[in-house]
Amino acid sequence: MKCRICKEKAVINIKRHNLSLCENHFIERFESETKRVIKKYRMFTKNDKIAVAVSGGKDSLSLLYCLNKLEYNVIGIHINLGIFKEDYSANSEKYVIKFREEFNIPVIIYNIKENQGKGIEELLKRGRGEKPCSVCGMVKRYLMNRLAIENECNVLATAHNLDDEASRLFGNIIYWQEEHIEHQSPSLPEENGLLRKVKPFIFFTEKETSLYAILNGISYIREECPYSIGAKTLKYKDILNKLELDSPGTKERFLKGFYKFKEKVKIENLRSFKGTKTCKKCGMPTTRDICTFCIAFENHPFIKN
Ligand code: Q46
Ligand code: ZN
Ligand code: ZN
Numbered sequence: 001m002k003c004r005i006c007k008e009k010a011v012i013n014i015k016r017h018n019l020s021l022c023e024n025h026f027i028e029r030f031e032s033e034t035k036r037v038i039k040k041y042r043m044f045t046k047n048d049k050i051a052v053a054v055s056g057g058k059d060s061l062s063l064l065y066c067l068n069k070l071e072y073n074v075i076g077i078h079i080n081l082g083i084f085k086e087d088y089s090a091n092s093e094k095y096v097i098k099f100r101e102e103f104n105i106p107v108i109i110y111n112i113k114e115n116q117g118k119g120i121e122e123l124l125k126r127g128r129g130e131k132p133c134s135v136c137g138m139v140k141r142y143l144m145n146r147l148a149i150e151n152e153c154n155v156l157a158t159a160h161n162l163d164d165e166a167s168r169l170f171g172n173i174i175y176w177q178e179e180h181i182e183h184q185s186p187s188l189p190e191e192n193g194l195l196r197k198v199k200p201f202i203f204f205t206e207k208e209t210s211l212y213a214i215l216n217g218i219s220y221i222r223e224e225c226p227y228s229i230g231a232k233t234l235k236y237k238d239i240l241n242k243l244e245l246d247s248p249g250t251k252e253r254f255l256k257g258f259y260k261f262k263e264k265v266k267i268e269n270l271r272s273f274k275g276t277k278t279c280k281k282c283g284m285p286t287t288r289d290i291c292t293f294c295i296a297f298e299n300h301p302f303i304k305n
Contacts, residue, residue: 014208058209059209065216172184186198
C-alpha cells in the first residue's frame with residue numbers, strides 16, 4: 001500500500017475516500033481538513049480563546065494538540081469525575097498530566113470530589129435510579145461551560161468524531177427524538193450564558209483520530225469508562241460499522257446528508273437548553289431558581305433528596 005501523493009509507504013487507507021496516505025501526508029491532510037471544517041462552520045478564528053474539553057482519550061488530546069499546532073489560542077479543561085470503578089478517573093487524569101508535561105500545552109484540571117465534595121459515584125448513591133451517564137453528562141456540561149468562562153474562553157470545543165455523531169444521529173432518528181435532532185450540529189451558537197459549542201473533528205473516524213495521536217507521540221487512555229458498557233450508542237456504532245464495512249462512506253454520507261438537509265429545510269441549530277433564569281446560587285443559566293448542578297451538590301430543604 002503506497003501513498004497516493006508521494007508513493008512512500010502508506011500508514012492508512014481511508015476507504016471511504018479511496019485514499020492511501022503516508023505518515024506526513026496523513027498528518028498534513030488531517031490538519032488541513034480540521035482547518036477547513038473550522039472555517040466552513042464558522043467555529044472560531046485566531047481572535048477567539050478556545051477551551052477544549054479533555055477526557056484523556058485519543059480524540060480530545062488530539063484535538064487540543066492539533067488546535068495548538070494550528071496556532072489557535074487554546075487551553076484544555078479536564079474534569080476528574082470521581083469515577084473510582086476500575087480507577088477510571090485517576091487513570092484518565094494521569095494521561096492528561098503526562099500530555100501537559102510532554103507538550104507544554106496548558107490544561108486545567110478540576111477535581112469534582114475535591115471541589116464539590118462529591119464525585120459522580122456519590123451522586124449516584126442518591127438512590128433516584130438515575131443513569132450514570134445522564135448525571136455525568138449534566139455535571140460535565142455545566143462545569144465545562146463554567147470553567148471555560150472562568151478562564152476567559154469564549155468557545156467550547158469537544159472532540160466528538162464521525163463515529164460518535166453518526167451513532168447519535170442514528171439513535172435520535174430511530175426514536176424520533178425531534179428536539180435532540182434540532183440540537184445536533186457541528187457548531188451551536190452562544191446563547192444566554194452558554195458558550196458557543198463546536199466539534200472540529202466531526203468528520204474524522206475513530207481510526208483517524210487515534211492514528212493522529214499515535215503518529216504525534218500522544219499517549220492516551222485506551223480503556224472505556226466502565227459505565228459506557230452496554231450503552232445504546234455502542235450498539236449503534238456496531239450496526240453502523242457493519243454497514244460501513246459493506247459500503248464505505250455510509251457514516252459520512254449519513255451525517256453530511258443530515259446537515260445538508262437541515263440547512264435546506266432551515267431547521268435551526270437550537271441549543272438544548274432554554275434557560276431564561278439565573279441560578280440564585282451560582283449565577284449560571286437555568287430554567288428554575290436553583291440549577292440542577294447546584295441541586296445535585298447541595299441538600300436544599302425544598303428538594304427531596
Ligand atoms: S464518562 Fe460519564 Fe461518559 Fe462514563 S459515566 Fe457515561 S458520560 S460513559 S463519555
Ligand atoms: Zn506521502
Ligand atoms: Zn447553580
